[in-house]
Amino acid sequence: MDAFFASVETKDQPELLGLPVIVGGIGSRSVVAAASYEARAFGVHSAMSMAQAKKLCPQAVVLPPRFERYKEISAHLHRIFRKYTDLVEPLSLDEAWLDVTANKLDIPSATWVATHIKWDIQTQLGLTSSAGVSYNKFLAKIASAMEKPDGLFVIPPEEAADFLSGVRLKILPGVGKVMEQKLLAQGLEFGHQLLLRDKASLVQSFGKFGGQLYDLIRGIDPRPVVADRERKSVGIERTFGTDAPFGPNLERVLERLVRGMAQRLKSQPKQGKTLTLKVRFMNFKTLTKSVTRPKGLKESQIRELAFAKLAEVASAHPGEKVRLLGLAVSGFERETEKPSKKNQQLELFEEPNSLDTF
């Protein structure tokens, strides 16, 4: 969807049409969740601090996010998707991968399916969307961003090589600011430059991601579209009104996060084995500390581990103030791990070295 939250607000309050609209927290320390294209013209973009956004575009209408409403629209969006295929893999509230190879309406061209869906979204929801069509997930995602807003961009297999050789590498998934700098340091800015490098040298320079880069720039992405993907992690975080020093106040917030996390985990069928504590300092430097246990974590263990990790961070960064505190639980046990635990094959001896030998 194009500028999803902002578009929903404009749709619900038509008087905002044509005005720069920013959705985000009201406080001076919050960030931009979405900006309408009118606001983007002033250089405002999502994840920017609200203070800076207001500086760039003082006349913008700033609205608090209404997540319940966005979820409603998102559900409708998914009903539209499922009219065409059940192979829908959501990326976020307003983005999803659809495998329309065999679609319910037997439409012979994926491009036509995209046109139909865009039409449905426009007529049923009154919102504009952008679609990317190609033969794998990676290319479809890149294509969807090529002609925003209200775009439809197709990368047919026979044009993928040409297309990829001309792209800037920073649009590839997994290439953020840091990776972009690393690539530039090796003279890699465009696809055709990356194509000249062999796999071994890329792996040597960029590790495992080097191998992925090698495949991506050749248009290789074998990942299937997976409907009903299990949640990989459950997270909760809190940004403070004013930066907080380590101490009782921070611990109270952590306790609230632990309880909130326990609440969220109740809806998960399985227990996660990994807990991650995230601490962002006032200078935006962010630290994460993870701990993994062999079995799923209960609320009491989450609390114990979270406080232990916070104490670790506090002792390593005395005197620094914290801007954000977050918790995430991941590593959910797979269903199949459970039945085998029921019966237990006993062993003749416990430790290989505990035996008498000749």
Add this chain to the structure above:
Amino acid sequence: MKIRVEKQVLQEALSLIQAIANKATSEAYIASVLIKTKQGGILLRATNYEVTFEGGFPAEVLEEGEICLNSAKLFNLVRNFQGMEIEFHSTGQNWVFLSCGNSKVRLPGLDPETYPPIEFKELANNFAFSGSLLKAAIDRTLFAIGENESRKNLMGLNLEILGNQRLRWMGADAFRISQLITEPDQPVSAKGNVIIPKKSLLEIKRIIDFSTGDFQISFDENVFQLFSAQIKFKTRLIEADYPNLDSLLSQEAPIKLSLPKEELLHAVRILNTLTDDDHNAVMKLTLTEGEALVESQKLEYGEANDRIPCEYHGETLSIGLNIQFFLDALHAFDSAADKMVTLHITGPVAPMALTTESWGNYKTILMPVKIKW
């Protein structure tokens, strides 16, 4: 070199070494076989440094010499030849010409001069042993031998010379033990123990099946050798200390229950069929007054049970067992003449032993599964 050899003879000979030479390797000699003329025939050699084979086979020698060829390729050529006799002819440049029936093949060989030297030593610990007994010892212990790299010392057959000229053959992993004690006809002038790698046991079985007559067994701390009139074979040993399992093997169980071997085997096979040979599938053996109940866990694949009348008079007792392990243990008694097999039971979490009356020197033990149903 120029020789004529019967197709059937060569094919059998090459089949003995395929598992040795076929190892994926970058060293060409390991993937190859050396064929060398000797009086009245040829010698075939193969080695992968772990295991080494040398066998003599009849052939008509027209011109002495030696050649070295890729073992798998030669084996496949021979299998496809239609004639009865194969003629080999090599040139100084290591080209080898084969002809058999209407087929003519020219293929490049390796320089036989650089083939790794092979030697079989006279070792102090040596004794004669019957092939059929050796095969029985392998058959009855092989299934229990471990495959877990973290317990290296259990990854082979432990051959131990006990006093009074008795030999103990033992296989074990973390869950079961299988022990056979043999008394050879001829005196054994050896002592100590060796652990023969599981992989090599399959080669040894193949050689026993091919051969007739007795074998000469010899070993030192590094190597185990097996010689027949026709074949010499040696394998590196697992250099580790074998655990002392005597306390587990000598335990006396309070309950000794005889069950009809065939009926029990059929009952367990039914469960195994039901569970699609699942290696983790578990069964329950319940003893009640005058009856043994063999039943599966009730799972998505269905359920089954069998009742076997028996002389049990005591409290009801249930033991969980891994179906595959129990089947392996029962099959170890396949060639025993006995109609009954005896289960030595201590309790649901203690090792259970299996014996039969006529095989007084053989025992297999398995650990139960703690079941929750």
